[in-house]
Amino acid sequence: MTPRRRSYRYVGPAELAALAGPGREGRRIRSPAGLAGWAAERGPQECGEPFTFVVDTAGVLRLAPRRSEHVVCAGGEAVLSAGEMALRQVSGRWTVDGVSNQSTGYCPDTRSWPAVAEALEHAGIDHPGGFTHEVVFRRCPGCRQLAIVREEDFVCVFCEAPLPPQWNVDEE
CATH class of the missing domain: 2.20.28 (Rubrerythrin, domain 2)
Structure with a gap:
């Protein structure tokens, strides 16, 4: 059984929290195929830059375009982690090229990494083993x-x- 992880509530501006709503949250990524489908919907320019990510309280990775607010990606809910993530395919496998906990809306602690690692592993995405930028x-x-x-x-x-x-x- 996975130990209970600390969750982070939104601490940013209320006007940004007001943008969150049904149908606006980030895409839940549960498999390499799910990531491939989501990436195919993005343009080549968008796929060349990091994405906004959160790990929701169910431990699922959610992705949104980089200029998205973390609170919108999270559907206004608390998260286990949040930040920016660069992804690419290497020999047919998805891998995280870079990942940070940079989210001024949630300000997650650097110790939120295990939740990110677990979400990536459940989704079948390789990762660097820690935040590449803390x-x-x-x-x-x-x-x-x-x-x-x-x-x-x-x-x-x-x-x-x-x-x-x-x-x-x-x-x-």
């Missing part, structure tokens, strides 16, 4: 702004307060 998100306890930690400098760029070492984005 984004470290924190909420400043002083000014409450969302911050991205760069070069392990855990200091808020807005008010210069220290940022916590552990993920705290959706804490009230």
